[in-house]
Amino acid sequence: MRRRRLAQGILERLAQTVLAGLPSGILRPDDHIAKQRYIGGKNVLTKGTPEWVSFDVTDTVREWLMYRETNLGLEISVHCPCHTFNTNGDIIENVNEVLEVKFKGVEGDYDESRWDLGRLKKQKEQLFPHLILMMLPPHRIDAQSSSRRRKRALDTNYCFSNYEENCCVRPLYIDFRQHLGWRWIHEPKGYYANFCSGPCPYLRSADTTHSSMLSLYNTLNPEASASPCCVPQDLEPLTILYYVGRTPKVEQLSNMIVKSCKCS
Template sequence: MEKNASNLVKAELRVFRLQNPKARVSEQRIELYQILSHKDLASPTQRYIDSKVVRTRTEGEWLSFDVTEAVSEWLLHRDRNSGFKISLHCPGDLKVYRKRRHSAQAPHLLMMLLPSYRLENVQDNCCLRSLYIDFKKDLGWRWIHEPKGYNANFCAGACPYLWSADTQHSKVLGLYNTINPEASASPCYF
């Protein structure tokens, strides 16, 4: 499958955070930057992308950063890919862990792409049907005053992969269908 900016739907940088039971602080801010220019290695031009505050002493975990915009730029201008920079501000001693060559915990980039044949027929593949849910009438939720309801819509058939993911939206729709089984088809789960 060709990788280009037109068929990129989402890109995530995944980085594993190791547990540090001897950390001096209980929380740590991790910042992610896109390196725009690396002419001067001491102070490269960079753009802030995102940050996360993590608990340092808890079990190791995968952190995901949405890097769709940066990867899209790289796919349009491949010569501008200078990478990412992760920044931490650590009080006290700093331990540096060397990356193992084929570690299962190595950082990786996950790209979600649509095949080119899906790009032309996205509307034909979509099986979205309209459905308005009134919180009081349909679900019996008297505790929500505004909005009165929302357009939940639903999927009726085989939808493209990326649009059929389980979401909070489909969970509310699932509850609606449990209460009103004859009302509409169930939401798409993949």
Template sequence: MKLAFLVLAAVCAAGNVSGMSTCKTLDVQMVRKKRIEAIRSQILSKLRLAKEPEAEQSGDEEEIPTTLLSLYNSTKEMLREQRRVETDIATEQEEEEYFAKVLHKFNMTAKNDTGTTKASKTIPMFFNISEIRESVGDYRLLTSAELRMLIRKPVIAFSQRVELYQGLGSPSYLASRFVTNQSKDKWLSFDVTETLQSWLKDNKDEEEFQLRLFCECGQTDVDSTFSFSISGIESGRGDTGVMQMRTKQPPYILTMSIPQNSSSHLTSRKKRSTDPKDTCTAQTETCCVRNLYIDFRKDLGWKWIHKPTGYNANYCMGSCTYIWNAENKYSQILALYKHHNPGASAQPCCVPQTLEPLPILYYVGRQHKVEQLSNMIVKSCKCS
């Protein structure tokens, strides 16, 4: 065991990354043939069929009910929309995860008329959007924003529900929270990422959040006032209120964003992410998606799948770079490693990374069905 570990460590430390994978290279036609047979078995297995339906049961000439055609077309449209949304989300997540994040803290603006008391039913919180815009930059660089406020002196029988609103004039509802006596000296937080992104798009210099008491129709006045205070705006007007904001922590927005100097890289990464970069060309030797169209009738001899008539199944093939170069592959170490680990691979191989489902409309006897087969279409590959 110790020897095998030392051998593996030596392999991992050997050479640089310019060499190519030594995974066994297969004949392209053989790979295609095996892929087609694998798809045959895969479809039958996913449909829970022990064998393909007999030709006389195919119902090839049967008229397909309009409702089933509509269901099939709707399923295709839904998958198309999901792919578009998932691509956008994956691209954004890739960018957000790739770059280091910058943290900023923006305190509520000290306004002379901001002071409030427990008798108030609304607590306004103003923020300097110009300052945030200058620090964060483009709204697309903002990855998260959280509004935080410290609860003080709660005197609540059970719990008190508060609601957060955004904007001046006619505020819109964002979220609600419950405050109890156990909330004393604890932070009340709200996710305001989308709100702040929309504010950064506009050209306003200042915006406002409002914390309001929840009020039901016909409710008595028992809970018509705040039964707690918020640090930094507990009470006081004019200079007294400003002084409290300077000595105590007022509500603030904590942001996380991609550095502004990364914006050009962000744009270029977005452009690259939409390209079919994994698809092979005739000259490609490295790991990539190889095109493979399956015609159900010609390739599989099936007439019982009515729609689609075929699909782009694709497959992965190509070499993978690894830790040694062509000049020095430490052949003795590799031989020893393979001797102690005959079932393991000393280098990565080209395998599917992203797969998509395939909806089909098919017959079993004279019964028509629409089902979605998972993981049938290879969209991208990786070395693993």
């Protein structure tokens, strides 16, 4: 296992066959405890040729911009059982495959004795780690013109503090073994399922005209029970690695992670 403080890397396999699931992830040191906080991970099916593995760290970088003292860097790790399997899918004891992980754009990627300096410089310039930035469309910029509205907007991915009043995503970490008693999932050990919570005040319930009408009705009639609810809007799948006997299985479970909320 090699670790480097980079947000992207290339996985390259040297052997003929490698375990179907390769759990990898990005972690961030937590502000209050010595442990590192898990941000995300992927199970990669190695194909025998180099390939990019990317992670979306937008939420973490957004938090860094707001609270610079939380910028403690990113760390990426790769975990590989690297077993050799026979034609029946059983592990061959005492025989292991080799997986090489390269992080492009760092010193030592190439042997300068085998390359002329001009070509080496050109190759390195092309392989530096990079960021992909997404611009907001004009109507989104206009709708978020003030910092207060931007902080309170319903389409904000996560609550900015524990005291957030309006509808937004609340973090919820589920440990499969500790919280659910599940031991059959090999990777990941747990994940942030998250949940939606918070009131939907009038003029903020913009999901539909119906939800806006309910919110106005509830505002003018405080004792009424009808009011918009804070519910998940965008959900993402979770990829898990488990074993059936000695055979590894990789499966993607849909709608497992709440990414944003809405009033409906």
